[in-house]
Amino acid sequence: MLKPVHPMKSTSADEVADAWARLLRHLLEASPIVKNVAIDAAPNRDGKGCDGEAEFTIDGESHRLIIECKSSGQPRHLRSAMSQLDLQITRSTGLTRGLVVAPFISPASRAMLAENDLGWLDLAGNARIVFPRFHLEISKADRDPFATKREQRSLFFPKSARLLKLLLQQPRLSWKVADLAAKTEVSIGQVSNVRRALIEREWAEAAAGEGFRLTQPDALLDAWRDDGLWAPRxxxxxxxxxxxxxxxxxxxxxxxxxxxxxxxxxxxxxxxxxxxxxxxxxxxxxxxxxxxxxxxxxxxxxxxxxxxxxxxxxxxxxxxxxxxxxxxxxxxxxxxxxxxxxxxxxxxxxxxxxxxxxxxxxxxxxxxxxxxxxx
The missing domain is CATH 3.30.460 (Beta Polymerase; domain 2)
Known part of the structure; x- marks a missing residue:
């Protein structure tokens, strides 16, 4: 069983780099059909290529994983990893698959990776590795166990909530940061922080200039329901x-x-x-x-x-x-x-x-x- 690393504590890129090889080896060697597991956690010595590689055999046939490590598993951060893995896989011969490793990979990110035939491994215990004769999938956490309660809820603090309620009433409307600040009487800095957080989670998209608009209002409202609810006093x-x-x-x-x-x-x-x-x-x-x-x-x-x-x-x-x-x-x-x-x-x-x-x-x-x- 894949156990989460440092549950309920924040994680860093260094922790991802230190932990992934051990976790991956544990997963692969737990399968009775997988043999000869070899993991190279530092193939990128010249500053090019991937962050790691793993090879193993099934019935004598070689299988190879190319690993990309990211400090965040939000969709926006994974797109660069997907591009890098696609490039590496195109250059490879034999049975080769890509694997993205991050502290926590959200359900939305997992769906995006699956659509692109890529696997994942995170420190919360989620994993997916698929080859023609090998399918491993573990789902242990749909909510980030490493984010502190404040990090999860800060987007929904009262001043930020004032912005979100206006955005959710007109989700297709594009807003300039200055216009939204004036409309809600919230500082430009606060609006910029909310804009960045929404775009980071791919609940909004940037528009011309400093503009932005919601693209996933249901996902935002779901997160508010699950992580940001405050009972009125x-x-x-x-x-x-x-x-x-x-x-x-x-x-x-x-x-x-x-x-x-x-x-x-x-x-x-x-x-x-x-x-x-x-x-x-x-x-x-x-x-x-x-x-x-x-x-x-x-x-x-x-x-x-x-x-x-x-x-x-x-x-x-x-x-x-x-x-x-x-x-x-x-x-x-x-x-x-x-x-x-x-x-x-x-x-x-x-x-x-x-x-x-x-x-x-x-x-x-x-x-x-x-x-x-x-x-």
């Missing part, structure tokens, strides 16, 4: 006896009061989904509210606040994680506003299993049609 939980039309009127009065005050409030989570794309009945109303508006709910909804340990609330008010929240909104009739489609999706995801089902429904009913209009 609760400002107030409580119970109101109002229901039906009386509750609706009280909510409209809160919105009118907040508008006169020049502040901010939005319906959120299931409260938005219930009004726009109902899926499952979830008790209660959910809001984002600026700190100076929270007391209005107590007055208008005749709200009885709950302590952190009490249960049975039917009103939940969240703190906004970033002022950009007020920029992505959705009209819910003439008197109410809700969070935009991306924020609503993320908030639904944070409300348990039923919430995740509602989020999937919301994504299919509201987000995908929004993207289809962009085509």
């Amino acid at each position: 609760v400002a107030l939980r409580g119970h109101t006896l109002k229901h039906g039309r009386a509750l609706q009127t009280a909510i409209e009065e809160v919105f009118a009061d907040v508008a006169r005050q020049g502040s901010h409030v939005l319906l959120a989570s299931h409260s938005v989904a219930r009004r726009v794309a109902p899926y499952a009945r979830t008790v209660g109303e959910f809001f984002y509210a600026a700190p100076d508006t929270v007391l209005l709910f107590t007055f208008r909804l005749q709200l009885s606040p709950f302590s952190p340990t009490e249960r049975g609330e039917n009103v939940t008010i969240f703190h906004p994680s970033d002022e950009g929240l007020w920029k992505e909104t959705m009209a819910l009739g003439p008197k109410l506003q809700g969070t935009g489609p991306i924020q609503t999706y993320l908030d639904l995801l944070s409300t348990g299993e039923r919430g995740r089902e509602a989020a999937d429904h919301w994504r299919a009913e509201k987000i995908h049609p929004l993207w289809a209009k962009e085509l």
Whole structure:
């Protein structure tokens, strides 16, 4: 069994270079049909050619692997390795295959390599080597075990998330860095960092000048769901006896009061989904509210606040994680506003299993049609 190297720690190019030969030998020698394994971990002595070679026999027939090592297994980094391997294989005689080695090779990168008849080996335990009479494939990790939690989630921190939500609302639109910075009130440096991260992962492509646009919005949203989800922070939980039309009127009065005050409030989570794309009945109303508006709910909804340990609330008010929240909104009739489609999706995801089902429904009913209009 191929074991990962240094699980949950970051890796370097040197670690890849030091580890691949041992891992490859272990894999090959574990097969009863593979004989005479010979590995050269330093054939590139003149600065040309590949990063390593391996030879072995099956029933006396020679098989050769040409190895390219990369410090990153993201698709963008592997393209140069693919070109180099194609060149080396073209020059070779006999049964020769290419093998890319990296700390972690993502599922998207694996698919790209497989389409080009190339194998892979990573330090997370994934491997694929295919010859006419030999097929080895191991899938142990679909998420990078070497990336720290902060590295995985930093793309989805509040200021970056403000950019991503705008990009995801109009994925086909090309943005200049300066224009996106001005639109979202985020620094040019922050926008440049997000641009670089998206292009690195091949979720976006560069356009003329410093422009860029999303090319894989679903992949970005999947990563946000899996690695970047933040549960909203609760400002107030409580119970109101109002229901039906009386509750609706009280909510409209809160919105009118907040508008006169020049502040901010939005319906959120299931409260938005219930009004726009109902899926499952979830008790209660959910809001984002600026700190100076929270007391209005107590007055208008005749709200009885709950302590952190009490249960049975039917009103939940969240703190906004970033002022950009007020920029992505959705009209819910003439008197109410809700969070935009991306924020609503993320908030639904944070409300348990039923919430995740509602989020999937919301994504299919509201987000995908929004993207289809962009085509």
